[in-house]
Amino acid sequence: MNTGVFVLLATLLVVAALGVVLARSPIRSALSLVVALFFLAVFFLLLDAQLIAALQVIVYAGAIMVLFLFVIMLLNLQEHPAEMARAGLRFLAGTLASLFLLATIYFTNRSGISNAQGMGAIPDGFDSTAQIAERLFTQHLFAFELTSLLLLVAIISAVVLAKKKLA
Amino acid sequence: MGLEILIAAVKALTVILMVLSLAGVLGWVERKGSALIQDRIGANRASIFGFAGAGLVNTMMADPLKFLTKEDVIPTGVDKLLHTLAPCVNLFPVIVAFAAVPFGDTVEIAGRTIQLQAVQLNVGVLFVLAMASLGVYGVVLGGWASNNRFSLLGGIRGSAQMISYELGMGLSVVVVVMTFGTLDLQEIVRAQGHMIGGILPGWGVFYQPVAFVLFFIAGIAETKRVPFDLPEGESELVSGYFTEYSGIKYLMFFMTDFAEIAVISALVSTFFFGGWQVPFLGDDGFHFGSTSMALPKLIVVLLQLASFMVKVLFFCWFQIMVRWTMPRLRYDQLMRFGWKGMLPVSLLNLVVTAVVIVAFQEWRV
Amino acid sequence: MTAVPIGWFLILGSLLFSIGALGVLIRRNVIIIFMSIELMLNAVNFVFVAFARQLHSLDGQVMVFFVMTVAAAEAAVGLAIIISVFRNRETVNADEFNLLRW
Numbered sequence: 001m002n003t004g005v006f007v008l009l010a011t012l013l014v015v016a017a018l019g020v021v022l023a024r025s026p027i028r029s030a031l032s033l034v035v036a037l038f039f040l041a042v043f044f045l046l047l048d049a050q051l052i053a054a055l056q057v058i059v060y061a062g063a064i065m066v067l068f069l070f071v072i073m074l075l076n077l078q079e080h081p082a083e084m085a086r087a088g089l090r091f092l093a094g095t096l097a098s099l100f101l102l103a104t105i106y107f108t109n110r111s112g113i114s115n116a117q118g119m120g121a122i123p124d125g126f127d128s129t130a131q132i133a134e135r136l137f138t139q140h141l142f143a144f145e146l147t148s149l150l151l152l153v154a155i156i157s158a159v160v161l162a163k164k165k166l167a
Numbered sequence: 168m169g170l171e172i173l174i175a176a177v178k179a180l181t182v183i184l185m186v187l188s189l190a191g192v193l194g195w196v197e198r199k200g201s202a203l204i205q206d207r208i209g210a211n212r213a214s215i216f217g218f219a220g221a222g223l224v225n226t227m228m229a230d231p232l233k234f235l236t237k238e239d240v241i242p243t244g245v246d247k248l249l250h251t252l253a254p255c256v257n258l259f260p261v262i263v264a265f266a267a268v269p270f271g272d273t274v275e276i277a278g279r280t281i282q283l284q285a286v287q288l289n290v291g292v293l294f295v296l297a298m299a300s301l302g303v304y305g306v307v308l309g310g311w312a313s314n315n316r317f318s319l320l321g322g323i324r325g326s327a328q329m330i331s332y333e334l335g336m337g338l339s340v341v342v343v344v345m346t347f348g349t350l351d352l353q354e355i356v357r358a359q360g361h362m363i364g365g366i367l368p369g370w371g372v373f374y375q376p377v378a379f380v381l382f383f384i385a386g387i388a389e390t391k392r393v394p395f396d397l398p399e400g401e402s403e404l405v406s407g408y409f410t411e412y413s414g415i416k417y418l419m420f421f422m423t424d425f426a427e428i429a430v431i432s433a434l435v436s437t438f439f440f441g442g443w444q445v446p447f448l449g450d451d452g453f454h455f456g457s458t459s460m461a462l463p464k465l466i467v468v469l470l471q472l473a474s475f476m477v478k479v480l481f482f483c484w485f486q487i488m489v490r491w492t493m494p495r496l497r498y499d500q501l502m503r504f505g506w507k508g509m510l511p512v513s514l515l516n517l518v519v520t521a522v523v524i525v526a527f528q529e530w531r532v
Numbered sequence: 533m534t535a536v537p538i539g540w541f542l543i544l545g546s547l548l549f550s551i552g553a554l555g556v557l558i559r560r561n562v563i564i565i566f567m568s569i570e571l572m573l574n575a576v577n578f579v580f581v582a583f584a585r586q587l588h589s590l591d592g593q594v595m596v597f598f599v600m601t602v603a604a605a606e607a608a609v610g611l612a613i614i615i616s617v618f619r620n621r622e623t624v625n626a627d628e629f630n631l632l633r634w
Contacts, residue, residue: 006536013548014548014551017548020552030567036548036571049593054296054297057300058297060570060603062297062300062301066303070323070330075615075618084560098550100549101546105543108546139591153605162612
């Protein structure tokens with residue numbers, strides 16, 4: 001049953017991801033990405049990462065994707081006929097992506113990691129928010145502070161870039 | 168296993184019915200409330216044999232029937248899939264958000280402990296915020312898929328507004344989480360069970376009055392009601408993002424509006440007014456200082472359920488009153504208020520709370 | 533979910549990553565290219581969480597937290613760039629961005 005759930009969710013996820021790449025209109029593409037992010041959040045829940053699943057929905061689906069939709073609506077982007085790359089280029093890109101995929105499958109198999117049976121029971125407190133917070137604010141504190149600096153820089157640059165120039 | 172599923176299904180069904188019937192009732196209350204404020208009778212055709220009190224029942228039956236039998240107009244040149252999807256996407260997160268709200272303490276039936284909460288999540292606060300942040304999709308899609316300039320303008324306004332006010336909402340909830348030290352909504356309610364100095368209930372509003380005001384304002388902005396109803400703005404945009412909807416789809420947008428009021432009221436009571444807690448009521452009865460009054464467990468549970476409902480209904484009524492007393496903001500005022508008013512105040516509130524909690528560890532609830 | 537071996541998660545992750553890379557290569561709309569990049573970031577997040585679960589270590593989840601923050605910052609700056617380019621060139625087609633200054 002567990003394997004069945006995995007296959008079902010994985011299929012839906014891959015279909016949604018293909019929708020992002022293949023949909024003609026940008027807004028449908030964006031909505032496919034929202035659906036894909038949702039299925040990823042479900043996977044995170046099943047992997048005992050409740051906090052990450054909630055953050056995935058809040059940050060990605062609730063903020064980043066809304067920003068994308070807002071820009072698509074603001075620029076009023078419709079379907080564009082000459083939007084896909086030329087057929088030859090498409091074929092090349094497809095081949096490259098498939099080669100990459102085959103290589104990962106090959107190396108995953110060779111490393112023997114896929115033979116490891118299951119993931120076992122989770123240790124105590126693995127799914128608690130407090131434990132992640134403790135990691136974040138002790139061991140990874142420096143990285144955390146750097147991220148806040150990055151966000152500040154991003155805010156300032158977004159304001160500067162999007163501001164109308166007073167000519 | 169089968170019994171567990173049955174219990175979960177019953178709880179989920181209860182929550183859905185509660186939200187939807189509350190939304191229906193609120194539709195009637197809003198008409199009557201507006202009539203009260205504007206000094207007219209209001210909704211006087213909805214009565215059974217001249218008995219106006221039955222108007223509530225009548226409206227709840229008549230309105231859905233009217234919408235269901237109306238023609239579902241799909242304008243030409245619209246994206247049909249997205250046009251149909253929008254009202255569903257709008258209604259779904261509101262109902263789901265209610266699932267995490269506890270409406271009572273645990274009850275024991277036949278040796279089995281049942282949480283009076285549809286789902287118990289240890290990240291319940293984040294779940295509610297996540298669902299609140301999804302509410303914007305219905306607005307965006309409805310605006311985009313309608314092939315109408317007014318709708319598009321409404322959708323753009325709505326998405327900008329909801330993203331802006333989510334910040335104030337999120338930050339005021341963070342303060343509550345810091346005060347009670349948990350992300351579990353049931354635990355937050357439990358933590359509000361004590362009395363401050365024996366007289367004042369230990370509700371969040373007495374610890375975090377500023378956060379309460381911020382959350383309530385942000386909540387009204389999230390439900391897109393006056394004074395923040397720019398996305399709908401009848402006098403400017405016809406009906407904003409749902410201009411091009413009719414029949415059952417219009418009803419779904421309509422229901423979402425009222426279901427959102429109910430959810431915001433439930434969250435305000437949970438975070439700031441003790442949820443199902445009744446002042447002076449313990450597990451075994453009332454305690455006033457040294458005197459106490461014992462009550463059977465069943466009565467206590469019923470009192471707690473009633474307390475939650477009364478609080479929710481009060482805040483629903485309050486939101487309807489706000490709607491009929493305030494003028495609409497201008498768009499620049501709305502954005503300025505969100506970014507230059509709410510955000511700095513909520514950040515300041517956050518910092519002050521953090522300093523107080525660190526400085527006086529023993530104050531922590 | 534415990535019965536599924538980690539290898540399946542790795543393969544699903546790399547499948548998502550390939551789809552994202554394909555999108556970057558074949559689309560010309562900058563916004564869709566951008567969304568494909570988000571998809572690739574998410575594929576990596578997915579593998580991080582799967583490994584965190586397999587190795588019983590929370591560091592993977594902390595890393596996802598950082599990736600999300602960077603993605604948010606990237607989206608804000610990237611979309612600001614797209615808006616300012618659109619103001620000047622009236623297009624979001626990557627093939628038409630042929631000047632280094634405008």
